Amino acid sequence: MHDIKIKICGLTNLKDIYSICKLNINSIGFIFYKKSPRYINIKLAIKLSKIIPPFINIVALFVNEKKKKIIKILNNLPISIIQFHGNESIKFCNKISKILKKPFIKVMHIKNNTKFKDILKYKNKLKKNLFFRGLLLDTFNKNYGGSGKSFNINIIKKNSSKFIISGGINLSNIKNIIKKIRPYAIDISSSIEKYIRKKNINKIRKLIKIVKNK
Numbered sequence: 642m643h644d645i646k647i648k649i650c651g652l653t654n655l656k657d658i659y660s661i662c663k664l665n666i667n668s669i670g671f672i673f674y675k676k677s678p679r680y681i682n683i684k685l686a687i688k689l690s691k692i693i694p695p696f697i698n699i700v701a702l703f704v705n706e707k708k709k710k711i712i713k714i715l716n717n718l719p720i721s722i723i724q725f726h727g728n729e730s731i732k733f734c735n736k737i738s739k740i741l742k743k744p745f746i747k748v749m750h751i752k753n754n755t756k757f758k759d760i761l762k763y764k765n766k767l768k769k770n771l772f773f774r775g776l777l778l779d780t781f782n783k784n785y786g787g788s789g790k791s792f793n794i795n796i797i798k799k800n801s802s803k804f805i806i807s808g809g810i811n812l813s814n815i816k817n818i819i820k821k822i823r824p825y826a827i828d829i830s831s832s833i834e835k836y837i838r839k840k841n842i843n844k845i846r847k848l849i850k851i852v853k854n855k
């Protein structure tokens with residue numbers, strides 16, 4: 642059985658990063674989307690990135706951002722992966738990734754009527770691109786992400802493909818998600834917060850214990 646990777650999204654302060662980096666997590670997400678309550682600017686991102694040790698990935702998240710802005714951020718930070726979390730076209734994602742020579746992951750927002758075949762179809766299109774690394778499934782929401790709301794995971798067939806699952810993952814539903822899908826990775830934000838912009842390290846510890854089974 643594969644080890645499930647963990648991405649903690651929406652980090653905004655040194656204290657949280659310092660604590661999280663001591664734990665068994667794989668990636669940290671910085672949100673460069675101004676409308677998110679977890680948005681950070683480039684100046685803060687530079688400061689935060691300096692304390693992230695090797696082998697923990699920094700993921701830069703954008704929502705329908707302009708090419709120029711993405712390039713500026715990526716040229717100034719040690720980013721491992723770009724996360725396109727809006728309605729960006731596959732062509733746009735690939736173009737930016739090619740220019741920057743950085744891999745990308747792409748969100749698909751899951752609605753009540755989304756079918757598994759729609760997900761596979763989208764993933765197959767993405768897979769044609771050299772820099773594509775993973776499809777992240779998040780619950781459809783007008784604010785694009787960080788909703789704390791789950792989608793119906795029963796539409797995903799177990800082990801049929803490797804997905805990054807997000808949207809409303811918490812300590813109560815994580816066991817079921819693992820049992821039903823055993824995803825490649827999980828991406829989590831709001832349920833592990835004390836309040837907006839402050840993570841709850843104890844909850845993260847508990848989550849890791851379940852996910853990594855240690």
Ligand SMILES: O=C(O)c1ccccc1NCC(=O)[C@H](O)[C@H](O)COP(=O)(O)O
Nearest residue numbers: 650677786787788789808809829830831
């Ligand atoms: O977290 C946000 O504020 C956010 C806002 C706009 C677009 C994306 C955002 N987060 C992206 C993530 O990767 C979250 O982990 C994902 O949406 C799941 O969030 P949650 O349901 O709160 O666990």
